[in-house]
Structure formats: C-alpha cells, structure tokens
Amino acid sequence: MGGNLFQKLGVMQEYFTDMEKVRVADLGRFNVTQQPQDRFVFKVPGLRNVALTAPYLHDGSVDSLQEVVEIMMKHQLGVRAPEKDIALIVLFLKTLTGQYQGKGL
Ligand code: HEM
Numbered sequence: 001m002g003g004n005l006f007q008k009l010g011v012m013q014e015y016f017t018d019m020e021k022v023r024v025a026d027l028g029r030f031n032v033t034q035q036p037q038d039r040f041v042f043k044v045p046g047l048r049n050v051a052l053t054a055p056y057l058h059d060g061s062v063d064s065l066q067e068v069v070e071i072m073m074k075h076q077l078g079v080r081a082p083e084k085d086i087a088l089i090v091l092f093l094k095t096l097t098g099q100y101q102g103k104g105l
Pocket residue numbers: 001002006007008009011042043044045047050053055056057058059065068069072073076077089
C-alpha cells in the first residue's frame with residue numbers, strides 16, 4: 001500500500017504528537033537530507049517475510065502485526081477497521097512468508 005517509497009509516518013493523522021518524546025531517529029529521512037519536508041519520513045519497508053521480522057517500525061517499538069496494522073489504518077489511511085478486517089489483513093501478511101532452499105521459513 002505504501003508503494004515501497006519514502007512516506008511520512010502520519011499521513012492522515014500525526015503519529016509523533018502522541019509520543020512522550022520525539023527522538024532524533026524519529027526524524028527519519030530528515031537526518032540524511034536536512035530538508036524540512038523530510039521530517040518523520042521513512043522508507044516504506046517491503047513486506048516479504050514480515051511475519052518473521054518483528055519488532056516493527058523504524059524504532060522496533062511495535063511487537064505484533066496486529067498492532068502495526070492498527071497504526072497503519074489510523075495514521076496512514078485514516079480509517080477505523082473492524083477487528084475482523086484487521087485479523088484478515090494479518091492473515092494476509094502471514095501469506096507473504098516465503099521458502100528458502102525448498103523449505104518454509
Ligand atoms: C492496510 C494497509 C497497510 C498495511 C497492511 C501496512 C503494513 C505495514 C507494516 C506491517 C509495516 C511495518 C513493517 C516493518 O517495520 O518491517 C509498515 C510500515 C510502514 N508503512 Fe505501512 N501498511 C499499510 C498502509 C500504508 C500506507 C497507505 C502508507 C503510506 C502512505 C504506509 C507507509 C508505511 C511506512 C512509511 C512504514 C515505515 C514506518 C517506520 O519505519 O516507522 N503504509 N506498514
């Protein structure tokens with residue numbers, strides 16, 4: 001959904017204003033470019049094998065896929081999804097786990 005590009009974390013609803021403290025790492029791409037428009041911008045990670053790569057987000061602050069999908073819904077898409085839909089998306093993300101040398105990871 002994010003398109004594998006650089007995107008702001010907090011497109012539809014600010015993410016970092018909820019935080020107690022914003023750290024340098026939270027500034028994301030800004031730390032590289034020093035461009036104000038790059039504050040809170042991160043590379044959208046590829047989701048291949050995502051079920052195996054917790055913890056999530058740039059700071060590893062989120063342990064579960066369910067929680068990170070809820071964050072995406074609220075802050076990136078600006079929608080409230082029913083629990084059932086979140087669970088289905090998590091199941092979908094689990095289908096992105098691949099194989100290596102013929103064996104499931
Ligand atoms: C239902 C829709 C979406 C799902 C299921 C989803 C899923 C995820 C997951 C699982 C991660 C964590 C990956 C990791 O840390 O390894 C992630 C991160 C991220 N997603 Fe989404 N995403 C969705 C929509 C979007 C949209 C619409 C955008 C941008 C417009 C977006 C931008 C990002 C960004 C920038 C990150 C990295 C944030 C960080 O590192 O702190 N996502 N997404």
